[in-house]
Amino acid sequence: MEKIFQKFAFSSATLVFIILLGIFITLFNAARPAINEFGLNFIVNPAWNKEVPITTPQTKTDKSVTQSAVSNTDDETVDVNDFGDDSDDMIMQDEDDTPTKTIYGGLVPLVGTIFSTLIALAFAMPIAMGIAIFLAEIAPKKIATFVGGAIELLAAIPSIIFGMWGLYYFAPIVAALFGGFQVSLLTAGLVLGVMILPFMAAITRDSMNTTPDILKESAYALGATKFEVIKDVIFPYSKVGIIGSIILSLGRALGETMAVAFLIGSIFELPHKITDPTISIPVALANNFGEASGLGMSSLFYLALILFVMSFAVISFAKFYFLRKAN
Amino acid sequence: MPVMNIKKFSFTYPGVSDPSLKNITLPIKKNKITALIGPSGCGKSTLLRSMNRIHDLYPGNKYEGKIDLLDFESGKYKNILDIKKENEFIKLRQQVGMIFQKPTPFPMSIFDNVAYGLKIDGIKNKSELSDRVEAALKGSALWSEVSDRLGKSAMGLSGGQQQRLCIARAVAVKPEVLLFDEPTSALDPISTAAIEELIVELRNDISIAIVTHNMQQASRISDYTAFMYLGDLVEYDKTENIFLNPKEKRTEDYITGRFG
Amino acid sequence: MRRLLINKIILTLSTISALIGLAFLAWILVTLFVKGLSSFHFSLFVNDLIDNGLRNLIVGQFILAGMASVIGIPLGMVAGIYIREYGQGRYANLIRNLSDIMMSAPSIVIGAFVYAIIVVPTGHTSGFAGSIALAIMMIPIVISTTDSMLSLVPKELREAGIALGASKYKVIFDIVIKSAKVGIMTGILLAFARIVGETAPLLFTSQTSNYFTLDLTHAFPSLSVSIYDLASDVQTSSRDLAWAASFILTVMVLVINLTGKFITRNKK
Numbered sequence: 026m027e028k029i030f031q032k033f034a035f036s037s038a039t040l041v042f043i044i045l046l047g048i049f050i051t052l053f054n055a056a057r058p059a060i061n062e063f064g065l066n067f068i069v070n071p072a073w074n075k076e077v078p079i080t081t082p083q084t085k086t087d088k089s090v091t092q093s094a095v096s097n098t099d100d101e102t103v104d105v106n107d108f109g110d111d112s113d114d115m116i117m118q119d120e121d122d123t124p125t126k127t128i129y130g131g132l133v134p135l136v137g138t139i140f141s142t143l144i145a146l147a148f149a150m151p152i153a154m155g156i157a158i159f160l161a162e163i164a165p166k167k168i169a170t171f172v173g174g175a176i177e178l179l180a181a182i183p184s185i186i187f188g189m190w191g192l193y194y195f196a197p198i199v200a201a202l203f204g205g206f207q208v209s210l211l212t213a214g215l216v217l218g219v220m221i222l223p224f225m226a227a228i229t230r231d232s233m234n235t236t237p238d239i240l241k242e243s244a245y246a247l248g249a250t251k252f253e254v255i256k257d258v259i260f261p262y263s264k265v266g267i268i269g270s271i272i273l274s275l276g277r278a279l280g281e282t283m284a285v286a287f288l289i290g291s292i293f294e295l296p297h298k299i300t301d302p303t304i305s306i307p308v309a310l311a312n313n314f315g316e317a318s319g320l321g322m323s324s325l326f327y328l329a330l331i332l333f334v335m336s337f338a339v340i341s342f343a344k345f346y347f348l349r350k351a352n
Numbered sequence: 353m354p355v356m357n358i359k360k361f362s363f364t365y366p367g368v369s370d371p372s373l374k375n376i377t378l379p380i381k382k383n384k385i386t387a388l389i390g391p392s393g394c395g396k397s398t399l400l401r402s403m404n405r406i407h408d409l410y411p412g413n414k415y416e417g418k419i420d421l422l423d424f425e426s427g428k429y430k431n432i433l434d435i436k437k438e439n440e441f442i443k444l445r446q447q448v449g450m451i452f453q454k455p456t457p458f459p460m461s462i463f464d465n466v467a468y469g470l471k472i473d474g475i476k477n478k479s480e481l482s483d484r485v486e487a488a489l490k491g492s493a494l495w496s497e498v499s500d501r502l503g504k505s506a507m508g509l510s511g512g513q514q515q516r517l518c519i520a521r522a523v524a525v526k527p528e529v530l531l532f533d534e535p536t537s538a539l540d541p542i543s544t545a546a547i548e549e550l551i552v553e554l555r556n557d558i559s560i561a562i563v564t565h566n567m568q569q570a571s572r573i574s575d576y577t578a579f580m581y582l583g584d585l586v587e588y589d590k591t592e593n594i595f596l597n598p599k600e601k602r603t604e605d606y607i608t609g610r611f612g
Numbered sequence: 613m614r615r616l617l618i619n620k621i622i623l624t625l626s627t628i629s630a631l632i633g634l635a636f637l638a639w640i641l642v643t644l645f646v647k648g649l650s651s652f653h654f655s656l657f658v659n660d661l662i663d664n665g666l667r668n669l670i671v672g673q674f675i676l677a678g679m680a681s682v683i684g685i686p687l688g689m690v691a692g693i694y695i696r697e698y699g700q701g702r703y704a705n706l707i708r709n710l711s712d713i714m715m716s717a718p719s720i721v722i723g724a725f726v727y728a729i730i731v732v733p734t735g736h737t738s739g740f741a742g743s744i745a746l747a748i749m750m751i752p753i754v755i756s757t758t759d760s761m762l763s764l765v766p767k768e769l770r771e772a773g774i775a776l777g778a779s780k781y782k783v784i785f786d787i788v789i790k791s792a793k794v795g796i797m798t799g800i801l802l803a804f805a806r807i808v809g810e811t812a813p814l815l816f817t818s819q820t821s822n823y824f825t826l827d828l829t830h831a832f833p834s835l836s837v838s839i840y841d842l843a844s845d846v847q848t849s850s851r852d853l854a855w856a857a858s859f860i861l862t863v864m865v866l867v868i869n870l871t872g873k874f875i876t877r878n879k880k
Contacts, residue, residue: 026781027438027779027780027781030781031698031781033690034690034691034693034694034697034698035694035698037687037688037690037691037694038690038691038694038695038699038704038707039707040687040691040751041691041707041710041711041714041751041752041755042706042707042710044714044748044751045710045713045714047725047729048717048721048722048725051725051728051729052721052724052725052728054728055724055728151629152629152632152633153629154626154629155625155626155627155628155629155630155632156626156629156630156633158622158623158626158629159626159627159629159630160630163623163626163627164630172630172633172634174873175633175634175637176630176633176634176637177869177873178637178866178869178870179633179636179637179640181805181806181809181865181866181869182640182809182862182865182866183809183810183811183836183861183862183865184809184811184812185809185811185836185839185840185858185861186640186644186858186861186862187640188840188843189839189843189854189855189858190639190640190643190644192843193643193647194639194643219636222633222636223633226633250615250616250618250619251619251623252618252619252622252623253615253619255622273716276716277716279718280716280717280718280719280720280721281718282718282719282720282811282812283811283812283836283840286840287843307718307720307812310720310721310723310724311720311812311815314724314727314815314816315816325724326724326728329720329721329724332718332720332721333717333718333721336716336717336718336721337713337717340712340713340716341713344709344712344713404775406771406774406775409770409771409774411700438779441777442777442778442779443777444777445774445775445776445777446776446777449775449776450771450772450775452768452771452772452775453768454766454768456766456768456769456771456772458769458772458773458786458787458790458791459787459790459791459793460786460790468773468776468778468786469776469777469778472776472777472778472779472782473777518772521776522775522776525776525777
């Protein structure tokens, strides 16, 4: 029995590794047609689902030639045949018989993802630090427990609810304060900030609480004010945990879908102003997966792959940072 | 015949270059209490924990020498350092029990705690379990205090009672040797006295090795004492000789408190 | 003194931050209550979406989360036990880190993954696919919680079990898990609360349905996905329904969370 359980336990643990690997491989495979077609240019191309003329030197509109120029013919796996194979519906003929093809570029969602996350961080950081200071150093125990619990409840609220509330109640206020559109990069970023607030505050508070009492007492004994103790003793001591919490919150914000879906506008255009609507990668996936096929579907998977790699990189960096600093 | 014979035993922790125990030779005499004393870091706990090979929960240890345990059925000694198979380890620990520094009651009822060693050994008969639990609790001077609440959680007992419960639990399995690793260091003076009295009583049926950093405790209850320092066995003798007439200067210095 | 003034300012700002945090919570909850209750009537629990009710969606959401739990909890617990009790240093640490990474992976990406491996080969969405997506999200949470609860059990307790001659597997189940029981159960409860409120992984794996069904092999009703559909609809009646649904979803999630907090508060 002991041996059986040990083997089962090992298999379960290894499953984690397998799933993670599986996600990467599956995404990569599904994205391959788009990767082959667009390469790294995908990351800087703002045109999504746009028709462009095919720049082949021949003047004859020989469909077979143009087809092979665009379709991907070296798929072997069955389940990828759904992506990137229906070249027929990509070739459009316009009035003067110049063949066009549809191209996809991921710059707009990428920019939306990155900037909404940055806005969220900028908004959340000072407030989260303030909340953590309040909970760790100012509030008496009962209040700290109550307020801490309330903040944790904020974290438990499903993200779609943030979307609903954000759209009907928060967005109008943002537009009133800053002008521009209600659904915009700014609104999405701010609501994202409210969503990562409890997470950042809780981890920062926990890090601050690891500071040994005698360290704080030594500073007070020299006549330091509470703020000075926080600034000169607690923050330096818990610096690693605090920075870690910021990085982890960044990771969370990157992948957030539902709230942003309500609030960012879902428009494949680069915003000219922060109060313009645009789109983020998760929202692009959420709103377009249903109707996509062929190269479009493959491009969505390309976006998903980029997002997965970004999020993986951020979390790995956070862990690496924690590990190095702990030693 | 001693119940255990430690012969030229050296022990190195995993990942460490120097041995923590060097060439220890020491008998554990039958139905006697042998105390291991010495300053912090001298290796007394390490030595005790080698006697039931609990070190092997954490792989990578290096052993040298022998630790012979008397097999009562055959009258022969077996080197416990040779044990590799799981069921032999289990048998070893049923013969050589251990009590820890902090009381370690399991999260179950008082009855289930004491019966645990018996149950995992396969004893299912309810009346047999009941009898042995009662005997063990009586033997640990705990029966009168808990006989009316055997079904209640062991976590509700006081520190001293919990430690006596752990002793009852270990005794129920009828081991030949009991190892005590600073059993009273976490307890108040009254509980300490009760446990010391109990250990002296147990000597009649079981051979005992006790690690203690409290010299007075060693001189109070033990028959033989081993003084250790920095991994070496400095001196081993009858307790009264160690305390009244030590042969080694280091022993005398420790006893008289010149270092500690 | 200037120092005292700065001190006062910072401390005041911190307290204001806490109030801001509470204000957001209150604002959202009040909004939900007001909008949700105004569209609330008991027929919501009797009718299915096809008749402007929410019954099939509520039941469906629980079934999806329940199926995910049946898969995710045992796997997560056993994996957590492995890395804490059996693992040898580096491999265990690797799995622990990978699990943390998976925990922070965007839920929509997991949805895309399950879409590719289940929905595409089978040719249609299914409640089964949705459950798998939720299970993948649940496993790392359960691993993390099991791992950290087990780490709180003092090593002497394990040694005492071994010292009596118990095998490792018995020590883990009879003693260690029992000691950490409350913490582990609370962790599982909170993991359930997390996934029962999820939308993104279900969007293209199980979608949703207007009808009451227990058939997991096709599109399956989901409260959260329907909220998204209803809220995007032009009709006000749909949006009102979305608010009622949001209210119910939030109450579900918060009640489970508060229950978890209550359990741990008592057992401290």
